[in-house]
Amino acid sequence: MTVALIVAAGSGERLRAGQPKALVELAGRPLVQWSIDALQALDSLERIVVALPPGVPAPAGVTAVEGGAVRSDSVRRALAAAGACELVLVQDAARPLLTPELAGAVIAALEADAEADAAIAAVPVTDTIKAVDVLGAVSETLDRSRLWAVQTPQVFRRSALERALAVDPEQLAQATDDAWLVERAGGRVIVVPASDENLKVTTPMDLRMAELLIQARLRQRP
Numbered sequence: 001m002t003v004a005l006i007v008a009a010g011s012g013e014r015l016r017a018g019q020p021k022a023l024v025e026l027a028g029r030p031l032v033q034w035s036i037d038a039l040q041a042l043d044s045l046e047r048i049v050v051a052l053p054p055g056v057p058a059p060a061g062v063t064a065v066e067g068g069a070v071r072s073d074s075v076r077r078a079l080a081a082a083g084a085c086e087l088v089l090v091q092d093a094a095r096p097l098l099t100p101e102l103a104g105a106v107i108a109a110l111e112a113d114a115e116a117d118a119a120i121a122a123v124p125v126t127d128t129i130k131a132v133d134v135l136g137a138v139s140e141t142l143d144r145s146r147l148w149a150v151q152t153p154q155v156f157r158r159s160a161l162e163r164a165l166a167v168d169p170e171q172l173a174q175a176t177d178d179a180w181l182v183e184r185a186g187g188r189v190i191v192v193p194a195s196d197e198n199l200k201v202t203t204p205m206d207l208r209m210a211e212l213l214i215q216a217r218l219r220q221r222p
C-alpha cells in the first residue's frame with residue numbers, strides 16, 4: 001500500500017508572487033492542484049496527504065495538514081497523517097508537471113528492488129558543474145557523467161523514511177530532499193530516469209516555462 005505526501009507549505013519567497021507558491025495560478029488552477037490531479041489518476045494510492053500553509057482550506061479528495069517551518073518538517077507532519085502503508089511517495093507541489101506515468105514508474109522501481117530503501121526521479125546533468133571556494137575560485141570540476149539532478153517524486157519504504165526523519169532539527173533544516181536523509185542513515189537510494197519537463201517552479205521564469213509546457217500538454221490531451 002502506498003500513500004502520497006505532497007509538500008505545499010512553503011512561502012515561495014523566490015517566486016515573489018505575494019502569496020504562498022502552492023496557491024499561485026498556473027493555467028487557471030492553483031499550482032498544488034496539478035500534483036493532486038496527477039496523483040489522483042493513479043489507482044494504486046491509498047491516500048493523498050497535503051501539507052499546506054496555515055489557514056489554507058483543504059482541496060477536494062485529500063487529507064490536509066498544516067505544514068512546518070522547514071520542508072522536512074512538513075514531510076514529517078504529513079507522514080504522521082498518512083495512516084498504515086508500506087511505501088510513501090513524496091512530491092513537491094512546486095513540480096506541477098508531474099505525470100501519473102512518472103509517479104507509477106518510481107513506485108514500480110522501488111517495488112522491483114528489495115535491497116533499495118528509496119527510489120527517486122532524476123535526470124542526468126547537462127551543464128558542467130564546478131565547485132567554487134569562498135573566494136570565488138574554482139576548486140574542482142566535477143565528473144558530469146556521474147551527476148544527476150534529482151527531482152520529486154521520491155518513494156520510500158516507510159520505515160526508512162521514518163528513521164531518516166528522526167534526526168535533530170538542524171539536520172532536518174539542512175535537507176533539501178528526503179533521500180539525502182536516507183543516504184546519511186546508510187540507506188540505498190536508486191534513481192529512476194525522468195524528464196527535464198518535470199521542472200521545479202522556483203523563480204518567475206520557471207513559472208512562465210511551466211505555463212508554456214502545461215498549455216502545450218493541454219493542447220495535446222485537453
Ligand code: CTP
Binds near residue numbers: 009011094202
Ligand atoms: N515546503 C513545505 N514546507 C516548508 C518549505 C517548503 O512544504 N516549510 C515545500 C514547498 O511548498 C515546495 C517544496 O517544499 O513545494 C520545495 O520547496 P521550495 O521550492 O523551496 O518552495 P518554497 O520554500 O515555498 O520557496 P522559497 O524557498 O523560494 O521560499
Ligand code: MG
Binds near residue numbers: 010
Ligand atoms: Mg524553500
